[in-house]
Amino acid sequence: MNFTPLHDRVLVRRIESDEKTKGGLIIPDSAKEKPAEGEIIAVGAGARDEAGARIEMDVKAGDKILFGKWSGTEIKIDGEDLLIMKESDILGLLA
Amino acid sequence: MNFTPLHDRVLVRRIESDEKTKGGLIIPDSAKEKPAEGEIIAVGAGARDEAGARIEMDVKAGDKILFGKWSGTEIKIDGEDLLIMKESDILGLLA
Amino acid sequence: MNFTPLHDRVLVRRIESDEKTKGGLIIPDSAKEKPAEGEIIAVGAGARDEAGARIEMDVKAGDKILFGKWSGTEIKIDGEDLLIMKESDILGLLA
Amino acid sequence: MNFTPLHDRVLVRRIESDEKTKGGLIIPDSAKEKPAEGEIIAVGAGARDEAGARIEMDVKAGDKILFGKWSGTEIKIDGEDLLIMKESDILGLLA
Amino acid sequence: MNFTPLHDRVLVRRIESDEKTKGGLIIPDSAKEKPAEGEIIAVGAGARDEAGARIEMDVKAGDKILFGKWSGTEIKIDGEDLLIMKESDILGLLA
Amino acid sequence: MNFTPLHDRVLVRRIESDEKTKGGLIIPDSAKEKPAEGEIIAVGAGARDEAGARIEMDVKAGDKILFGKWSGTEIKIDGEDLLIMKESDILGLLA
Amino acid sequence: MNFTPLHDRVLVRRIESDEKTKGGLIIPDSAKEKPAEGEIIAVGAGARDEAGARIEMDVKAGDKILFGKWSGTEIKIDGEDLLIMKESDILGLLA
Numbered sequence: 001m002n003f004t005p006l007h008d009r010v011l012v013r014r015i016e017s018d019e020k021t022k023g024g025l026i027i028p029d030s031a032k033e034k035p036a037e038g039e040i041i042a043v044g045a046g047a048r049d050e051a052g053a054r055i056e057m058d059v060k061a062g063d064k065i066l067f068g069k070w071s072g073t074e075i076k077i078d079g080e081d082l083l084i085m086k087e088s089d090i091l092g093l094l095a
Numbered sequence: 096m097n098f099t100p101l102h103d104r105v106l107v108r109r110i111e112s113d114e115k116t117k118g119g120l121i122i123p124d125s126a127k128e129k130p131a132e133g134e135i136i137a138v139g140a141g142a143r144d145e146a147g148a149r150i151e152m153d154v155k156a157g158d159k160i161l162f163g164k165w166s167g168t169e170i171k172i173d174g175e176d177l178l179i180m181k182e183s184d185i186l187g188l189l190a
Numbered sequence: 191m192n193f194t195p196l197h198d199r200v201l202v203r204r205i206e207s208d209e210k211t212k213g214g215l216i217i218p219d220s221a222k223e224k225p226a227e228g229e230i231i232a233v234g235a236g237a238r239d240e241a242g243a244r245i246e247m248d249v250k251a252g253d254k255i256l257f258g259k260w261s262g263t264e265i266k267i268d269g270e271d272l273l274i275m276k277e278s279d280i281l282g283l284l285a
Numbered sequence: 286m287n288f289t290p291l292h293d294r295v296l297v298r299r300i301e302s303d304e305k306t307k308g309g310l311i312i313p314d315s316a317k318e319k320p321a322e323g324e325i326i327a328v329g330a331g332a333r334d335e336a337g338a339r340i341e342m343d344v345k346a347g348d349k350i351l352f353g354k355w356s357g358t359e360i361k362i363d364g365e366d367l368l369i370m371k372e373s374d375i376l377g378l379l380a
Numbered sequence: 381m382n383f384t385p386l387h388d389r390v391l392v393r394r395i396e397s398d399e400k401t402k403g404g405l406i407i408p409d410s411a412k413e414k415p416a417e418g419e420i421i422a423v424g425a426g427a428r429d430e431a432g433a434r435i436e437m438d439v440k441a442g443d444k445i446l447f448g449k450w451s452g453t454e455i456k457i458d459g460e461d462l463l464i465m466k467e468s469d470i471l472g473l474l475a
Numbered sequence: 476m477n478f479t480p481l482h483d484r485v486l487v488r489r490i491e492s493d494e495k496t497k498g499g500l501i502i503p504d505s506a507k508e509k510p511a512e513g514e515i516i517a518v519g520a521g522a523r524d525e526a527g528a529r530i531e532m533d534v535k536a537g538d539k540i541l542f543g544k545w546s547g548t549e550i551k552i553d554g555e556d557l558l559i560m561k562e563s564d565i566l567g568l569l570a
Numbered sequence: 571m572n573f574t575p576l577h578d579r580v581l582v583r584r585i586e587s588d589e590k591t592k593g594g595l596i597i598p599d600s601a602k603e604k605p606a607e608g609e610i611i612a613v614g615a616g617a618r619d620e621a622g623a624r625i626e627m628d629v630k631a632g633d634k635i636l637f638g639k640w641s642g643t644e645i646k647i648d649g650e651d652l653l654i655m656k657e658s659d660i661l662g663l664l665a
Binding site for chain 6: 605619620621623624625626628629635636638657658660661662663664665
């Protein structure tokens, strides 16, 4: 199954960071929300500006990103848990 | 009866996904909202930009879409339960 | 008495759909709001865009429409109960 | 005393409709707000669009209008109770 | 001391209307807010439109105005209690 | 240490007005917020309009201003308590 | 690991100011929020104006800034605690 996000949305695969100790215990960092890491799988064609023209997307498929932990909508495609979010929810690119 | 959505609205037939086990039990996935699947039956002519010109729709009749589970207004046409929602409520296209 | 809606408003006559059984009992469908059906009696000249120019209306007198059950303001003209609503409250056209 | 509304405001004299029976009892219609009837006494020069140009008013002194019962600010000029409201509070014109 | 309001603000001297009886008793009119009367002492140069150009003020020093009773910020200049408000808080001009 | 406000912000030194009696007692004026007096020490380059061009500032360093008592963010530079606020928080100029 | 903020975001390293006495006691200043000091490590390419064109950033990597104490999102890159915030959260530049 193939999914194309609409407008300025992107499809993201969450990259779980390793927050466990070697013995398997979860180490809580702090109560403060930390951004999550992900990889962009697909991007929309872009939103339209107020004259109806496309606004080019600043990200592309394959980009590694950081995003707010609670951003986006969960979506299951072909049994895989993915996220759909707006480009504006992306904090920045990892390289 | 024929229905044409106004402005940037679309008419959607919900596609029920199979969330039951073979024995017929409903398997709750999680409390988190999952998007729903649907097929576009009709699209409006598009909203107008601030100069009054039409903004072209990005979807068309026949498109398979994902949308937020609680998006849209329920409407019964010729005895069939359909949904009217705005194009911006559509998360993306399935192909 | 003649009434002309201002700006992007329309004057609507509600078309009561038959939700009673033949024996006269009202059958509640569900708690979910269903759109109502109506006929447009008069339309305004249209709102103005941000340059002050008129934005053309997408509906005209005689159009059969669907609208949210709680949309519009009730108004009694010549003893008849009518509704004034904005064009954006109209979900779509029936034909 | 002469009063000129500013911008897109209008000065309105409320026309009391007769909701009493001949015996003088007030007949409550329903709990739903009904629009009120009025006559425009004076209009402002119009709001300015975002380029600073005037947006022409769609109503003029002498127009009979309908407006939401709770619209506008009460004002007493030369002992007469009048209303100041924005043009956008006017539902439509009676003719 | 000389005060020049910034942007689209005006400096207003409140004109107390006589709401007492001859015997000195205050007669409450109603619980509804009534507009207050004032005289404009100084006006700002005007706000800027979205292209950065000045939007001309519709009022000038010396104008008698009506404004909402609770509009503006109280300010004491040379021992006199005055009000600073935005032009949009002015309901209209008295002449 | 040198500080340059960003965009349409200004750096302000509060001018304490004398609200004490000669005997040193503070005389509360009223519960209503009164504007405070200050002097502008530095101004930003100006915000950008929606086309990205600078909007010229209406105030400059050295201007005496009035501003809402609770406007701005407190900042300590070289041991001195100053305020950073937006130009739009300034009520007007004293001269 | 290299991080590039998206749009009008900046990556900031917080500069801890010395609020301890020589004996090591923390001296609480007041309950009022004071701005914090930081250094910009990386800046985004800039937001887009409503015509889709880039709006140039007013800050660059290496700039020393003040920002509201609670601005931005905490992010850990290569074990270092950094902040991502929008340019508009920056109060001004220190030089």
